[in-house]
Amino acid sequence: MEAIRWEHDSLYLLDQTCLPAVERWLRYTDYREVAQAIKTMVVRGAPAIGIAAAYATVLAARENCCKADFPAAMSRAKEVLAASRPTAVNLFWALNRMERCWQTFGLARLEAEALAIHSEDIQMNEAMGKAGAELVPNGARILTHCNAGALATGGYGTALGVIRTAHAQGKVSMVYADETRPLLQGARLTAYELVRDDIPVTLICDNMAGYLMAQGQVDLVIAGCDRMAANGDFANKIGTYALAVLAKHHGIPFYTALPSSTIDLSIPDGSHIPVEQRSGEEVSCFAGVQTGPVGVRTWNPAFDVTPHELLTAAITERGILRPPFDQKLACQFV
Ligand code: MRU
Numbered sequence: 001m002e003a004i005r006w007e008h009d010s011l012y013l014l015d016q017t018c019l020p021a022v023e024r025w026l027r028y029t030d031y032r033e034v035a036q037a038i039k040t041m042v043v044r045g046a047p048a049i050g051i052a053a054a055y056a057t058v059l060a061a062r063e064n065c066c067k068a069d070f071p072a073a074m075s076r077a078k079e080v081l082a083a084s085r086p087t088a089v090n091l092f093w094a095l096n097r098m099e100r101c102w103q104t105f106g107l108a109r110l111e112a113e114a115l116a117i118h119s120e121d122i123q124m125n126e127a128m129g130k131a132g133a134e135l136v137p138n139g140a141r142i143l144t145h146c147n148a149g150a151l152a153t154g155g156y157g158t159a160l161g162v163i164r165t166a167h168a169q170g171k172v173s174m175v176y177a178d179e180t181r182p183l184l185q186g187a188r189l190t191a192y193e194l195v196r197d198d199i200p201v202t203l204i205c206d207n208m209a210g211y212l213m214a215q216g217q218v219d220l221v222i223a224g225c226d227r228m229a230a231n232g233d234f235a236n237k238i239g240t241y242a243l244a245v246l247a248k249h250h251g252i253p254f255y256t257a258l259p260s261s262t263i264d265l266s267i268p269d270g271s272h273i274p275v276e277q278r279s280g281e282e283v284s285c286f287a288g289v290q291t292g293p294v295g296v297r298t299w300n301p302a303f304d305v306t307p308h309e310l311l312t313a314a315i316t317e318r319g320i321l322r323p324p325f326d327q328k329l330a331c332q333f334v
Contacts, residue, residue: 001150001193003043004051006115009062011055013043016151020192031056031063031077038084038091041183045152046226046262047121050090053081054114057098061110074102086274087235087303088226089264121154124259124317125161132162132222132257132315136171140219143176143209146237147189148224148257158257159222160193162315167199175201176218178209180237182282182300206239213250221247222315225258232308232325233270234258238301244310256306257315263333270305278302 005012011028017040018024026042028034034056037043043052060077064070078095085091094117101113136142142163149160156164166172175194180186187203194201204212212218221243228234234256247254267273280298285291292298314321321328 002155003151006055013037015042016044019188031060035080035084046088046090047153050094051118051154053091054094054098054117056081058111058114061107065107087276090261093261118154122156125153125156127317128257128315129161129165131319133165133169136166138171139173140171141174141217143218143221145178145223145240145243146180147185149193151189159224162222162257177201177203178206181206210246213246218252220253222255225256225262227273228263229267229269230265231269233305235273235303235305238304241304241306244306248310253312255313255315259317260333273305276302
């Protein structure tokens with residue numbers, strides 16, 4: 001399964017706002033429209049928005065290649081794309097890598113660089129799948145949150161990549177997918193991916209996870225990651241922190257799976273991660289129907305930050321990192 005394609009000089013995105021009811025691909029030839037697609041979550045998930053931004057940089061270069069002020073035009077395009085979503089560092093990582101590419105090699109290499117970012121991401125997911133599956137016991141019942149699957153990446157997935165590999169090894173007896181309010185990435189996207197792949201999945205509301213753990217029904221939790229700071233604190237979809245606290249209380253291992261493009265060693269800890277605030281309507285409405293009183297105050301952070309103390313291990317393409325995370329991250333990801 002894939003959500004991003006580059007064909008005939010155009011970017012195609014599977015519109016994730018309509019899934020699972022409607023599978024429709026949208027075509028993009030203008031980088032500004034790609035920025036809008038990232039903002040409105042046609043494409044979402046940390047690695048996927050980095051990949052989309054890389055292809056958008058190719059579109060910007062095509063548009064501006066004949067202009068005398070090409071560098072200034074490219075800086076403006078980068079600013080527009082960088083302003084689309086603030087939390088996942090993959091977006092900025094990809095934009096910086098594309099900028100270094102055109103500054104060093106000119107335009108000729110840009111398309112190849114975007115394609116490389118895309119294919120490297122799939123390879124990293126497969127490597128994480130292999131490494132992470134070692135942590136999965138036979139007959140495992142795994143809880144996951146939001147969507148860290150093929151749809152959120154170049155393909156295969158980070159947390160769902162681990163689950164896919166462990167399932168292929170016959171070790172998964174059940175995946176519990178949190179629905180993930182307010183935008184339901186767990187219900188709409190994770191459950192959809194797992195049903196399509198014939199991996200056993202049970203959909204639960206977010207507020208059921210604690211009781212599920214108390215019933216002894218969860219052997220491990222695996223979530224994705226949008227940005228990991230130098231000390232191992234990490235941002236992921238709102239609700240991840242609560243799951244980590246619950247897992248600690250119940251003595252359940254709690255893992256995050258992330259490629260190196262999600263690690264931000266420039267910030268010392270999670271307090272420096274910018275957390276996106278989204279429209280209150282996502283909270284006061286459900287599927288377009290007003291569920292709270294009109295005019296009610298809302299609070300809608302799209303992510304939260306889980307302190308590294310709650311993390312059992314981080315699954316990366318270079319293997320499993322256990323505490324102390326600051327030393328391991330500094331050694332392996334400089
Ligand atoms: O707001 P979203 O849907 O972009 O949030 C996505 C997540 O929080 C994922 O868990 C994260 O990006 C990791 S995806 C491999």
